[in-house]
Amino acid sequence: MLSRVNRLSVGTGTALAVASLLSAAAAAQPADPPLDVLMRATDDAMRGDSSESRITMRIKTERWQRELRLHVVSEGTETALVRIEAPAKERGTATLKVEQNIWNYLPKVDRTIKVPGSMMQAAWMGSHFTNDDLVHESRYSEDFECAYRERPADGSGHWLVRCIPLPDAPVVWGAIDARFRAQDMLLDQAEYFDERDRLVRTIRYEDFGPLGGRTLPRRMRVIPADDADEFTEIVYEEHAFNVDLPPGTFSLRSLRQ
Amino acid sequence: MKILRMAWRNLWRNGRRTLVTVGAMTLALWAMVLYTSLMQGMLGSMESTLLDVELGDFQIHADGYRERPSIWERIEDPDAVLEALDKTGLRSTARLLGGALVASGEASTGALLKGLRPDRDAQVSDVYQRLDRGEWLDPADASGVVLGYRLARTLGIDVGDELIALSQATDGSMANDLFRVRGVLQSLSEETDRATVFLVEDQFRSFFALEDGAHQVIVRSGEGQTLDAAGEMAQEAIAASAPEAEVKSWRDLLPGLANMFDSAQAAVQVVAFVVYVVIAIMILNAMLMAVFERIREFGVLKAIGVSPRRVLALILTEGALQAALAIAIGLVASLPTLWFVTTRGIDVGQLGGTAIMGVSMDRIWTGAVSPATIAGPVFILLFIVGLAILFPAFKAARISPIEAIHHQ
Numbered sequence: 325m326l327s328r329v330n331r332l333s334v335g336t337g338t339a340l341a342v343a344s345l346l347s348a349a350a351a352a353q354p355a356d357p358p359l360d361v362l363m364r365a366t367d368d369a370m371r372g373d374s375s376e377s378r379i380t381m382r383i384k385t386e387r388w389q390r391e392l393r394l395h396v397v398s399e400g401t402e403t404a405l406v407r408i409e410a411p412a413k414e415r416g417t418a419t420l421k422v423e424q425n426i427w428n429y430l431p432k433v434d435r436t437i438k439v440p441g442s443m444m445q446a447a448w449m450g451s452h453f454t455n456d457d458l459v460h461e462s463r464y465s466e467d468f469e470c471a472y473r474e475r476p477a478d479g480s481g482h483w484l485v486r487c488i489p490l491p492d493a494p495v496v497w498g499a500i501d502a503r504f505r506a507q508d509m510l511l512d513q514a515e516y517f518d519e520r521d522r523l524v525r526t527i528r529y530e531d532f533g534p535l536g537g538r539t540l541p542r543r544m545r546v547i548p549a550d551d552a553d554e555f556t557e558i559v560y561e562e563h564a565f566n567v568d569l570p571p572g573t574f575s576l577r578s579l580r581q
Numbered sequence: 582m583k584i585l586r587m588a589w590r591n592l593w594r595n596g597r598r599t600l601v602t603v604g605a606m607t608l609a610l611w612a613m614v615l616y617t618s619l620m621q622g623m624l625g626s627m628e629s630t631l632l633d634v635e636l637g638d639f640q641i642h643a644d645g646y647r648e649r650p651s652i653w654e655r656i657e658d659p660d661a662v663l664e665a666l667d668k669t670g671l672r673s674t675a676r677l678l679g680g681a682l683v684a685s686g687e688a689s690t691g692a693l694l695k696g697l698r699p700d701r702d703a704q705v706s707d708v709y710q711r712l713d714r715g716e717w718l719d720p721a722d723a724s725g726v727v728l729g730y731r732l733a734r735t736l737g738i739d740v741g742d743e744l745i746a747l748s749q750a751t752d753g754s755m756a757n758d759l760f761r762v763r764g765v766l767q768s769l770s771e772e773t774d775r776a777t778v779f780l781v782e783d784q785f786r787s788f789f790a791l792e793d794g795a796h797q798v799i800v801r802s803g804e805g806q807t808l809d810a811a812g813e814m815a816q817e818a819i820a821a822s823a824p825e826a827e828v829k830s831w832r833d834l835l836p837g838l839a840n841m842f843d844s845a846q847a848a849v850q851v852v853a854f855v856v857y858v859v860i861a862i863m864i865l866n867a868m869l870m871a872v873f874e875r876i877r878e879f880g881v882l883k884a885i886g887v888s889p890r891r892v893l894a895l896i897l898t899e900g901a902l903q904a905a906l907a908i909a910i911g912l913v914a915s916l917p918t919l920w921f922v923t924t925r926g927i928d929v930g931q932l933g934g935t936a937i938m939g940v941s942m943d944r945i946w947t948g949a950v951s952p953a954t955i956a957g958p959v960f961i962l963l964f965i966v967g968l969a970i971l972f973p974a975f976k977a978a979r980i981s982p983i984e985a986i987h988h989q
Contacts, residue, residue: 433759
């Protein structure tokens with residue numbers, strides 16, 4: 325889940341550089357911003373050698389809603405450890421992601437479960453994220469072929485980019501429509517389509533501001549297309565890039581702590 | 582009486598021919614009895630696996646559950662439904678169904694948890710008798726579960742081992758618990774073998790934080806009641822307590838399988854017909870030979886004034902005596918065979934567990950014995966022998982002595 329946050333969020337010094345570069349280019353002649361630079365900046369926005377954050381996750385479904393407090397540490401994009409800190413009933417429940425594998429630790433029974441391939445499309449901790457979202461490390465700049473779809477006429481509004489996965493990319497989507505704010509070229513919405521081009525879900529990025537020394541969306545909301553009343557919202561309470569993590573942070577043993 | 586004595590004497594004037602004819606009939610009868618028994622046994626065991634263990638005759642679900650199974654689509658007041666069904670005399674039980682991730686060690690897979698009350702469920706489903714090893718559920722052992730044999734193999738667990746289940750409770754929280762394997766089932770059906778875990782109702786409710794309702798009510802028809810009549814009865818009974826629920830017979834639930842059973846019955850009959858035709862030709866041949874070899878002898882009988890009717894009676898009596906002998910020997914020969922296929926059965930387990938459209942055949946294929954198993958083949962044999970003997974008998978009875986004497 326965190327990696328998805330990483331992957332989709334946008335901001336950072338690189339992005340700012342892109343923005344200034346873009347505005348310089350725009351002054352010279354009204355050309356499209358270079359897409360490869362933009363998408364790479366988008367991919368790298370949340371990326372650091374390592375990161376540590378505290379997140380509040382709100383899930384609202386037709387039948388219930390709840391709020392989780394999560395502690396997340398990650399290293400690169402391959403490795404992450406998410407631990408539930410609240411509510412008390414689920415405190416200590418943790419998910420470890422290493423490459424394509426996911427393990428859940430259940431403190432109530434003091435056991436670790438490896439999530440099988442058949443359960444990858446199941447919800448992660450009851451949210452609108454799937455287990456698959458955790459492991460698939462796709463990058464716009466590497467796994468997709470992107471093209472501008474709509475451009476703002478007067479420099480305000482939004483840029484719309486449609487990204488189609490490359491034939492051999494490990495992506496479950498048929499297409500993603502990424503929307504960038506014209507003012508700073510930050511991603512503020514991504515719409516996910518299935519292979520028949522039906523909208524599956526929308527992710528909105530909101531509350532842009534300083535986070536871990538970068539400008540990033542501090543709130544992110546997933547809305548499934550088949551039920552507009554449901555959502556999962558993630559709010560970053562704290563976030564730090566390039567933190568020192570003790571060795572063995574991403575091990576099955578540390579999962580159980 | 583004289584004819585009977587004559588017929589008997591005639592039979593042993595060419596003992597070898599008689600023995601061959603009787604032998605053919607005996608073999609035919611024995612094969613038919615065995616075939617009937619095995620087919621009845623197979624269809625019977627598949628049907629009982631399907632209905633007595635898995636499906637019941639009817640299932641009641643909340644409207645919409647079958648299209649989109651979800652822990653939320655419940656029959657609100659299953660107790661009222663069961664009570665209403667009790668009044669009609671139909672046996673019924675309620676089950677709770679919920680998907681979960683089950684795991685042991687590094688192995689894990691998706692499975693359907695089925696919560697039930699063992700005492701009530703036993704009146705409706707024989708699943709409790711179909712354990713391969715271990716024991717069936719016991720409310721006193723709340724964390725004990727029973728699972729399909731392939732699921733147990735996938736997870737690498739056996740009786741006494743622990744099983745972790747993980748799912749989402751109805752309050753949104755993470756449902757997780759530790760269970761202990763009490764028993765492992767025999768091969769029943771694809772679904773049960775591979776992905777079903779039985780547990781007691783209370784445990785299911787606490788696992789999923791589900792206080793009320795049930796997802797499925799299984800109903801059996803009354804004795805001698807047609808499926809349609811029982812269905813109407815059940816529908817009427819639950820009209821007050823669960824007006825929204827849908828009642829579906831097993832034929833509606835699994836139309837493909839219902840068709841297969843019907844066509845399997847037909848196929849059994851077609852094969853039986855073919856077997857009988859072959860046997861009929863064999864017997865006809867023996868009978869024709871027996872009569873035509875002796876045409877001159879019948880000509881002599883006619884010449885010394887025996888009436889055509891008596892000749893006919895003589896030949897028919899000979900046939901009847903042979904058939905009687907064949908039936909006597911055939912039935913005696915069938916007894917040990919029937920005893921073997923009903924008590925020991927044929928082990929088809931080496932074939933790797935045979936399933937037909939998802940319904941498993943028992944690992945031991947046993948025959949069934951009913952009056953029809955024996956009466957059917959006997960009557961058919963008599964019919965064939967009668968048919969086979971009439972043509973040559975009439976021919977012999979009506980032949981003129983001159984013609985017969987010149988017969989080669």
